[in-house]
Amino acid sequence: MIQTCPSCFRADDVRWSRLPEQMVSYVCDDPHGGAGPRTWTAVAGSRRPTETDTAGVTDELLEPLFRCVRDGDPFVEYGVVEYRLRQEHPDLFLSHVTDRGHAILGHRQATASSVRFAAALGRLADRQALLKRPGPATGAWSRNERVTYWARPPAPDGPPVTWASFCESIGRSADWTADDVAELGRRPGS
Incomplete structure (x- = not known):
């Protein structure tokens, strides 16, 4: 390995x-x-x-990602959590994407999503601040087949919120758009 x-x-x-x-x-x-x-x-x-292992790189992501999983939410697909991070902490999000890349910008083996954001969410789960479970990937994330879904304890009832259903509820495409590419291609603070 x-x-x-x-x-x-x-x-x-x-x-x-x-x-x-x-x-x-x-x-x-x-x-x-x-x-x-x-x-x-x-x-x-x-x-x-x-x-x-990941403490130095992901410490600054812990609190923002924790806040992106809301009290009272059912389990939400990873894409929802990342989208909230992107909207609520754009400079932090873009600094990690600028450093490690993102699948939106082209294939890389270790992107901010696959390594840093996932590691920070995993740390929160290890601390029992968040719950995770596997589920189907939807929309732009479906290239992965399965992704993690996130919630705050205790385990919520009800159907999970998928990326596709979340996008429908806010009136955006569940696929990545030219606007997404342009936004992720800009530098933090610009």
């Missing part, structure tokens, strides 16, 4: 060693913009990093 660094998202400089109890220690020797090497641990065979 190839392990990527949760700070620089590269695999080239990552080395590992086995620890007791099925744990693995990783070290990325990349200079990380002067911050030096990065270390983390994970369960052997798991691609999911521990909470400390």
Whole structure:
């Protein structure tokens, strides 16, 4: 399995060693913009990093993403959460997209959505601040087949809100538009 660094998202400089109890220690020797090497641990065979792995990059996303999952909402598809982040925290959203890219702007293996936003939401679930469950991907997100749905505890009743149904309720296309591409192509603060 190839392990990527949760700070620089590269695999080239990552080395590992086995620890007791099925744990693995990783070290990325990349200079990380002067911050030096990065270390983390994970369960052997798991691609999911521990909470400390993504802390530096995703800390600023925790509170905004938590607020994008509303009290009283049923489970909402990932695209709804990301759209709310994009609307309510545009500079934060665009800074991560500028740094890591987005599927809207062309295929990249590790985008802000697939790595940073997902990692921050996962950290919130690990802390039991949010609940997650898998479900069908809809609209522009259907290229994934399945995505996560998010809610605040306790587990809500009722049908989930899909990206497609959310888009219909606000009068926008469930597919990505030229306006989406233009918005994500601009630089934060511009």
